[in-house]
Amino acid sequence: MRKLFPLFLLLMICRLDSIAQYTLWSIGSANDTITSPTPCTLLMGGATEDDQAMTKFLQYADHGDIVVIRTSGADGYNTYLYSDLGVQVNSVQTILIPSIADANDSFVVQTVRNAEALWIAGGDQWTYVSNWKNTALNAAINHLINVRHVPVGGTSAGMAIMSEFYNSAQGGSAQSPVVLANPYDPTVTIGSSDFLHNSFLNDMITDTHFDYYNRQGRLMTFIARAWKDSNRKINAIACDEYTGVFIDTNYKATVFGGKPSADDNAYFLRVDCAGNNAIESCVSGTPLNWKQDSTVVKVYKIQSDSSGTQYFDLRNFGTNPTYTNNGGTWQDWWVNQGTFNFKPGTALLCTPLTLLDEEESTLRVTVSPNPFYSSVQLELNLSAAASLRWVVSDMAGRIVLISGGFKKYQKGYTGQTIEFNSPLRQGVYVLEIQNESGESIIHRLIKQ
Structure with missing residues (x-):
């Protein structure tokens, strides 16, 4: 020093x-x-x-x-x-x-x-x-x-x-x-x-x-x-x-x-x-x-x-x-x-997430760039209107960023930017996009 x-x-x-x-x-x-x-x-x-x-x-x-x-x-x-x-x-x-x-x-x-x-x-x-x-x-x-x-x-x-x-x-x-x-x-x-x-x-x-x-x-x-x-x-x-x-x-x-x-x-x-x-x-x-x-x-x-x-x-x-x-x-x-x-009390007992196969889902998601530096762009393609939110976690399962409440998206294509304003360590992270029924789609993100 x-x-x-x-x-x-x-x-x-x-x-x-x-x-x-x-x-x-x-x-x-x-x-x-x-x-x-x-x-x-x-x-x-x-x-x-x-x-x-x-x-x-x-x-x-x-x-x-x-x-x-x-x-x-x-x-x-x-x-x-x-x-x-x-x-x-x-x-x-x-x-x-x-x-x-x-x-x-x-x-x-x-x-x-x-x-x-x-x-x-x-x-x-x-x-x-x-x-x-x-x-x-x-x-x-x-x-x-x-x-x-x-x-x-x-x-x-x-x-x-x-x-x-x-x-x-x-x-x-x-x-x-x-x-x-x-x-x-x-x-x-x-x-x-x-x-x-x-x-x-x-x-x-x-x-x-x-x-x-x-x-x-x-x-x-x-x-x-x-x-x-x-x-x-x-x-x-x-x-x-x-x-x-x-x-x-x-x-x-x-x-x-x-x-x-x-x-x-x-x-x-x-x-x-x-x-x-x-x-x-x-x-x-x-x-x-x-x-x-x-x-x-x-x-x-x-x-x-x-x-x-x-x-x-x-x-x-x-x-x-x-x-x-x-x-x-x-x-x-x-x-x-x-x-x-x-x-x-008794220990935590959580129900595992229900993961959707995108081929069977009303939602398609493209993530870019990936690997990323400070932000990623989501391209959402919905076959029907839906309320969604997203959560980013590290590989230990700790949440590092969350969108907050559910947001209503209309049918069709729409864009959503995720900004990481707080610096993240390099490594692998998990992006989970959730609907109000508790179902999720998972994408892996790589932070450079």
Whole structure:
């Protein structure tokens, strides 16, 4: 990582001009280093970090330079990451970035872009959304994730903004009793697809401090709102305090924490793919009602420990949830007239997709170019009008792009462009075109 500051061990810089007022604290070497970090994502539920999870995070940085960003607080991570965990790194820099001007400052942006690992501290996620979204810093973070493929992670508010869907907290902290009574309470402000782009967390929302604030009800509300407002059945990861979820390139989400001395847990939520899971009522001013047969959301709960052997396979959020998990138990969650409920449950059991033979279908599809770089063009030929939507997944079954709701197409030829605005890794992807009867046509896409 190229250094942009004249220091050897410890330096604090404060810019006090009208353009930017960031603060930088740094510890470590001022010499450049070239390393080969391994991509991963680490989610921490708040309070103090789990040392085992943070140690693994630093190991994936391959002795490089660690950057911590935040909008409040100070340099508490520097010594902890530089020396306390016993993993050799070249330097640790913490940058206080409390304004849009700071988030567009060239020094700040270049420092972040050059990192071998990025950690987003806790705080108030609305200050992250309001000051960082759509800035040069936002682009730099996505560059680290999708171009340089370095380790990224966050705790508390830093975890809350990591996923494709997020609650911005613009209206303050959402409280379960309040939002269950009114899922359109002003504290529920769901953003999506417009901030951080991390393929590990596509089609997902995260929540933190889960045990301390009894946040099961609000997370169910977030998921219901995403479905109601965006027509997306999203998944979720939630962490108790002192609990970490380490996600590697095999989509294994390993849980670290304090068992047996503490009852700290991680939760992996998916809308049930069997039976009736429709929301009965999600409207403003009326209690959320989402119960059906009391199995509307399936939850895999793992009590965390230091072994690194307990995990959830995130490929079970895909179209074929048959992958092995370890160390947890299944629960069923539902909401009855504004009251959250749960019970011991059974594992996901999804019905395989019905695939149509195009020779027997009313739909013919041509895809070009294939291989592709950033977009593909669909040429649809329908022998009868139909409502369709499309989903693009990676080979692990994780959704990387979705059209949203069903769109009505008329009989005959029509074109549809799919733009991949977030960078994709090279490889093979699956395009699934679905009709409202649950039938699908599959095409394989090759990303160059």
